[in-house]
Amino acid sequence: MKSFIDNNGYNINVSSYSKNTINEIINDLTVFPYVMDQPKEETEKSKFNIYRYNEDKTYLIIPRYYGLHKLGEPEKTIFNPxxxxxxxxxxxxxxxxxxxxxxxxxxxxxxxxxxxxxxxxxxxxxxxxxxxxxxxxxxxxxxxxxxxxxxxxxxxxxxxxxxxxxxxxxxxxxxxxxxxxxxxxxxxxxxxxxxxxxxxxxxxxxxxxxxxxxxxxxxxxxxxxxxxxxxxxxxxxxxxxxxxxxxxxxxxxxxxxxxKINKNVIVKTFTYKSTDEWKFALKQRYFNGKNRPNTQKMVENLCDINTRNSLIINIVNKIIVLDSKRKILILSDRLTHLQILKKGVDRFIKKNKIKDLYTCHYNGATKSGERLLIEENGDIIFSTYFMCSEGVSIDHLNTVILATPKKDVEQSVGRIMRTVLETGDVRPMIIDICDDLPCISNWIRVRNSTYRKGQYDIENYYVTDNKIMTQYEYDNGKEITDNIHSSNMYVHKSINEFNKNINEFNDLFKQCDKLFNIKKKYVNETVYNDMEYTNLNDILFERSLTENDIIRTVVKDTPTDIIxxxxxxxxxxxxxxxxxxxxxxxxxxxxxxxxxxxxxxxxxxxxxxx
CATH class of the missing domain: 3.40.50.300 (P-loop containing nucleotide triphosphate hydrolases)
Known part of the structure; x- marks a missing residue:
């Protein structure tokens, strides 16, 4: 038989095909993982085959759909399940x-x-x-x-x-x-x-x-x-x-x-820098004849910066106080880092005598029985990116904190969008600590691309050590001493939304100008508050969803699906x-x-x- 498909794959009789065809197939199916700037000898070592021969080597067995694409339909298909x-x-x-x-x-x-x-x-x-x-x-x-x-x-x-x-x-x-x-x-x-x-x-x-x-x-x-x-x-x-x-x-x-578009997701990015010049710095290693960023060492150093850890702990603690409906997932690359963060949060809970709040570690060492308990009842879960990158199903989560830098966060972000949103629910929220360091800062653009693709609302804030400041202060190193906010967070949120809506109207009018050459009267925006939030109460407050926020014709409050x-x-x-x-x-x-x-x-x- 010239060719057939069975459980092993696409089987081809070696004697029925030319040497050139067989060699071409073997060449295609000898693969290697791409590594940038990898030396040729290392590439050769990393090659492996995704084909094999039968016992008497009369048939070459290749991937089923590669075979169909390359050689067409076989003479026979044999399955007996x-x-x-x-x-x-x-x-x-x-x-x-x-x-x-x-x-x-x-x-x-x-x-x-x-x-x-x-x-x-x-x-x-x-x-x-x-x-x-x-x-x-x-x-x-x-x-x-x-x-x-x-x-x-x-x-x-x-x-x-x-x-x-x-x-x-x-x-x-x-x-x-x-x-x-x-x-x-x-x-x-x-x-x-x-x-x-x-x-x-x-x-x-x-x-x-x-x-x-x-x-x-x-x-x-x-x-x-x-x-x-x-x-x-x-x-x-x-x-x-x-x-x-x-x-x-x-x-x-x-x-x-x-x-997946979900317009009810809010992203709060904290662009961060530290005055610790040793730990908050570019680290390099010599590899393949070049100095390259040592991102593992840089992430390790970030986990050891006390002021950075204090910022994350303060964010978690403020969320606990502001909204008891928030169920939080804190993600890091390092278990020791998660232990530091959990100790800080537990200390705050104990000091303020907050009851009925379950904080827990969720990692490879967690026993299966405990995992089930955490998945059903965990209020604040400390876990690694690896553990939560795929398949973890904790439906009640609605807040994720990215405590160490990561390039691809699509799976991690998906952890907080596993349920259908209803009136009265809190908005899913992502807290992204964006470290202002060479190489690592490039990852922020990749994450922002994910956020924009999902049409998430993005708010940007600026931090030096554990002090939140305006962008002007952050960029210029100058401190503004005036009291820039009243204490009413509801007013500030309303003003912010009003200004955003006015800007959207003006953008539409500008598009009309270009399309129809018709001059429209722009809305005169009154800038009630041209300063930025620097208080965690203002930053982290989010109102619950109303009926107007919910679109009920599709799954998970999503207006359209990009297919x-x-x-x-x-x-x-x-x-x-x-x-x-x-x-x-x-x-x-x-x-x-x-x-x-x-x-x-x-x-x-x-x-x-x-």
Missing amino acids: ETINIKFVYQLREKQMLIATKCINYMLKQGGGLLSVPCGFGKTICALYMASILGYKTLVITHKSNLLSQWVKAIKNSLGLTEDRIGIIRQKKCQIENKDIVVGMIQTISKKDYKDVFNKFGFVIYDEAHHVCSRFFSKTLLKTGAKYTLSLTATPRRTDRLIKIMYWFIGGTIYRESA DFEEDGEEDNDKIYKDKNYKEKIYKDDDIDNSNSFVKRNLFIKKLNI
Whole structure:
């Protein structure tokens, strides 16, 4: 046979293709992580293969979707997975149902692909719904133990499965027999050799799939091919340029939202500098013949600056006093830094005899039982970026403090936008400590790009040591001694919003001038307060949301969704849903036995004329 697809991938008979074609494929599938200015010999050492031969070396096995793109349809497709009958007992939101339907439709025709939606959308629940429709034994692959626990919990809640129907692959555990859904750790699967074990699965879900592209984790992809595959990630990108591996093995983009707009989010940036000239300074190291910024050392030094830590502690303490509804997540790169911050906050709580406030560490050392308690009841959570970068589901959070500098904060910011906002809720708030240092200050632009993409309100403040000052004072080093504010924070917020609205009107009038050459009378703005806030009470006060702030036609108070369909996932939604009663026909027909997944899948295929 010249070529065929099975659980291993796309198999090609070496003798049926020219040497040039085989060499070209091998060259394409010998990859390496991109590292800027890396010497050639280091690049050669970092190369690895994402292909393999069968035992007698007659067939070259390559990634399924790379093979389809390069060589076209194979002569045969061979899959013999186990079937399961499971019932989905959870209620999807309308938008979740539409996207899950699109994914199923795509997989039935193409086999596999990427679902990329923002944090908090409900990727896990959508994927489990797809598993119930497809009706095949399902494998979920994840990279963190807390994510494994979350998947098991979601399986129980949404599918009603008991422990004896859920398998685990982790360390010495390999529970596959008589299991409907198995959740496996990518570290274990990559490391161990499982002969033909994964042939039983008909649907494989890769959680946080951008991780599978690394040298070690990509070994999992060579073992876990299936009839249907789904990659899940809110951030389908990698700085080492190896994201192509995910697409080659799992499939192209089915549905992707490149940004989530939430106009109710407020960002407060504190541009910071310290008078400690030793710790608050550019540090360099000699690497590959050049002096380069040593950002790890710089971050370490920032964590040791007492005045900077005092600023963060004061911010947390003020939030506690101003609004008891605020549930705060403090993120840092260093555990020792988090311990310092927690001690300062705990001291304030004890001194002021504040009751019923649960402060806690949430990191890799936190036991699973304690994690569940924190996820449900934590008021002020101190955690690392790594721990909270992916998959952590703490729905009640609404405030995040970025206590050490970070370039990409998209996942971290997503931690505070996991629920539908209602009247009376507090605005989600991001506190961003922007260190005014070479190299690190460049990361601020990347973070601001994320904020602007989401159309967040951004307010800028300036701090030297732990003293908040005006931009004029910050830039010129001169102190303004006058009392620049009254104590009424409500008045200041109203004035600020009024001035902002007037500026927006004037901008619109200017656009009219350009478009129609018609002179409009500008609104005469009375500048009630041309000074800046320098008091934490003023800065951190935010009113609760009113009915006017809430847009109820879409998920999570979002006026529009920016949907980025890539070419390989382009689909005409109107064609699928042109029948107004389409959803009722598929999901509400009384003559369907909802416990039988094959009936559901076959009906699905029939309705879509596949």
